[in-house]
Amino acid sequence: MNRTVAALMLGFVIAAPYASAQQATGELNAKQLQGRQVFAQSCGVCHLQPSLGVKTYGPPLNKTSAAGNDAVMRVIIANGSDRMPGFKHYLKPAEIDAIVAYLRTVPAPVVRAANEAQK
Numbered sequence: 001m002n003r004t005v006a007a008l009m010l011g012f013v014i015a016a017p018y019a020s021a022q023q024a025t026g027e028l029n030a031k032q033l034q035g036r037q038v039f040a041q042s043c044g045v046c047h048l049q050p051s052l053g054v055k056t057y058g059p060p061l062n063k064t065s066a067a068g069n070d071a072v073m074r075v076i077i078a079n080g081s082d083r084m085p086g087f088k089h090y091l092k093p094a095e096i097d098a099i100v101a102y103l104r105t106v107p108a109p110v111v112r113a114a115n116e117a118q119k
């Protein structure tokens with residue numbers, strides 16, 4: 001792979017989360033909007049980049065997170081993991097549902113970039 005191609009691909013990977021963040025603000029229903037707000041408040045500290053290029057403590061989340069399985073995602077949010085706190089005493093089930101509904105609207109950045117590169 002030559003340098004230009006590598007630089008281009010890097011550009012796609014870096015630009016993609018930005019594009020998807022913008023798209024995700026498009027047409028959200030009330031539940032998804034609530035989810036986005038709760039997510040930003042409770043989860044953003046670990047899962048949202050404060051600015052481009054900053055590495056977050058938790059992985060970036062999108063529709064493919066938790067293997068795309070809503071039930072699995074609810075369990076992760078409720079119980080946490082070794083490195084993530086659980087939220088079952090802090091968030092109501094409806095708020096966790098709203099977060100899941102919102103995250104399912106966020107496109108997967110790398111796959112998106114690959115699709116765009118093929119066009």
Ligand code: HEC
Binds near residue numbers: 059064081083099
């Ligand atoms: C203290 C930092 C922190 C906070 C706050 C946090 N997370 Fe996490 N989260 C992590 C880490 C780290 C992981 C990676 C899992 C691991 O290594 O155990 C993770 C993993 C996840 C996963 C699994 C991703 C996957 O595909 O496997 C989901 C879903 C998730 N978090 C959702 C949330 C939601 C929703 C909130 C807010 C209610 C939240 N997290 C708050 C740190 C955090």
